[in-house]
Amino acid sequence: xxxxxxxxxxxxxxxxxxxxxxxxxxxxxxxxxxxxxxxxxxxxxxxxxxxxxxxxxxxxxxxxxxxxxxxxxxxxxxxxxxxxxxxxxxxxxxxxxxxxxxxxxxxxxxxxxxxxxxxxxxxxxxxxxxxxxxxxxxxxxxxxxxxxxxxxxxxxxxxxxxxxxxxxxxxxxxxxxxxxxxxxxxxxxxxxxxxxxxxxxxxxxxxxxxxxxxxxxxxxxxxxxxxxxxxx
Numbered sequence: 001x002x003x004x005x006x007x008x009x010x011x012x013x014x015x016x017x018x019x020x021x022x023x024x025x026x027x028x029x030x031x032x033x034x035x036x037x038x039x040x041x042x043x044x045x046x047x048x049x050x051x052x053x054x055x056x057x058x059x060x061x062x063x064x065x066x067x068x069x070x071x072x073x074x075x076x077x078x079x080x081x082x083x084x085x086x087x088x089x090x091x092x093x094x095x096x097x098x099x100x101x102x103x104x105x106x107x108x109x110x111x112x113x114x115x116x117x118x119x120x121x122x123x124x125x126x127x128x129x130x131x132x133x134x135x136x137x138x139x140x141x142x143x144x145x146x147x148x149x150x151x152x153x154x155x156x157x158x159x160x161x162x163x164x165x166x167x168x169x170x171x172x173x174x175x176x177x178x179x180x181x182x183x184x185x186x187x188x189x190x191x192x193x194x195x196x197x198x199x200x201x202x203x204x205x206x207x208x209x210x211x212x213x214x215x216x217x218x219x220x221x222x223x224x225x226x227x228x229x230x231x232x
Contacts, residue, residue: 035200036207037203037204037206037207038199038200038203038204040168040203040207041164041165041168041169041199041203041206041207042164044164044167044168044171044172045163045164045165045167045168045171045179048167048171048177048178048179049163049164049167049178049179049181050178050179050180050181051180051181052085052088052089052180052181052182052183055089055094055155055178055180056094056155056178057093057094057095058094058095058153058154058155058178059095059096059097059153059154059230060095060096060097060098060099060145060151060153060154060155060226060230061086061089061090061095061097061098061099061154061155061156061157061180062098062099062101062141062145062151062154062155062156062157062170062177063082063083063086063098063099063100063101063115063157063158064082064101064102064135064138064141064156064157064158064162064166065079065100065101065102065103065106065111065112065115065135065141066078066079066082066102066111067079067106067107067108067111068106068108068109068110068111068114069108070108072108072109072110072114073109073114073117074114074118075114075115075118076108077184077185077186077187078159078182078184078187079111079114079115079118080118080185081159081182081183081184081185081187082157082158082159082182082183083100083115083118083119083122084122084182084183085157085180085181085182085183086098086119086124086157087119087122087123087124089155089157089180090124090128091123091124094155095155096128096229096230097128097129097130097226097229097230098119098124098128098129098130099130099131099132099145099149099151099154099226100112100115100116100119100129100130100131100132101131101132101135101140101141101144101145102115102132102133102135102141103133103134103135103136104131104133104134105133110133111133112131112132112133112135113131113133115131116129116131127229127232128229128232129229130149130225130226130229132144132145132148132149134216134217134218134220136216136217136218137217138162138165138166138169138206139169139173139206139209139210139214139216140216140217140218142166142169142170142173142175142177143173143215143216144216144218144220145170145175146173146174146175147216147222148220148221148222148223149223149225149226150222150224150226150227151175151226152174152175152176153175153176153177154170154175154176154177155177155178155179155180156170156177156178156179156180157179157180157182158179158182159181159182159184159187159192159195160181160182160192161192161195161196161199162195162199163179163180163181164179164199165199165202165203165206166179167179168206169206169209169210172210173210
């Protein structure tokens with residue numbers, strides 16, 4: 001008879017919706033917490049992102065490296081787009097010197113050597129190109145631009161999915177930078193989607209590196225190459 005009025009079995013199902021609601025709330029809270037670094041990079045970069053045609057002027061434009069093409073001699077589509085954008089900024093008079101920052105010993109090849117050669121092939125005077133072969137990641141590129149090369153004000157060029165993180169990191173590290181969206185001929189929607197997902201997770205590392213004041217992986221003495229190029 002005790003089972004007939006539902007008092008014995010009714011209590012179990014009634015607790016399940018509450019558990020589901022609690023789990024849903026916890027899941028949403030976890031997602032929001034995980035999204036904070038991405039929100040930080042996105043919000044912090046607002047007001048400092050420009051299309052190529054609208055870019056402000058600066059003495060220096062920083063081009064961030066990435067993997068080169070399979071032949072190890074030419075830039076990949078993404079890297080070529082960044083370099084073409086930087087060359088256009090120099091040609092239009094909105095920048096004077098290009099600091100190419102990448103991994104000189106990268107798995108795909110010497111990024112900065114390929115970048116330098118491609119820029120000169122686009123007509124940029126070789127005396128206006130300075131290479132930092134120890135820009136091993138975005139954080140290091142920003143830190144070394146300021147600490148090693150003495151850059152204080154610059155434009156920074158990379159694709160749209162990468163630009164907010166790059167701008168936020170550089171500004172957090174003491175550089176007055178504005179970001180310019182790079183061209184990307186040959187880059188498909190799938191690639192942009194994949195890189196956008198990567199950026200979501202990379203923002204967490206960016207926040208952690210900034211919070212603990214991580215030094216660049218490679219330390220170097222001050223290098224006057226950028227200032228010398230500006231004087232030339």
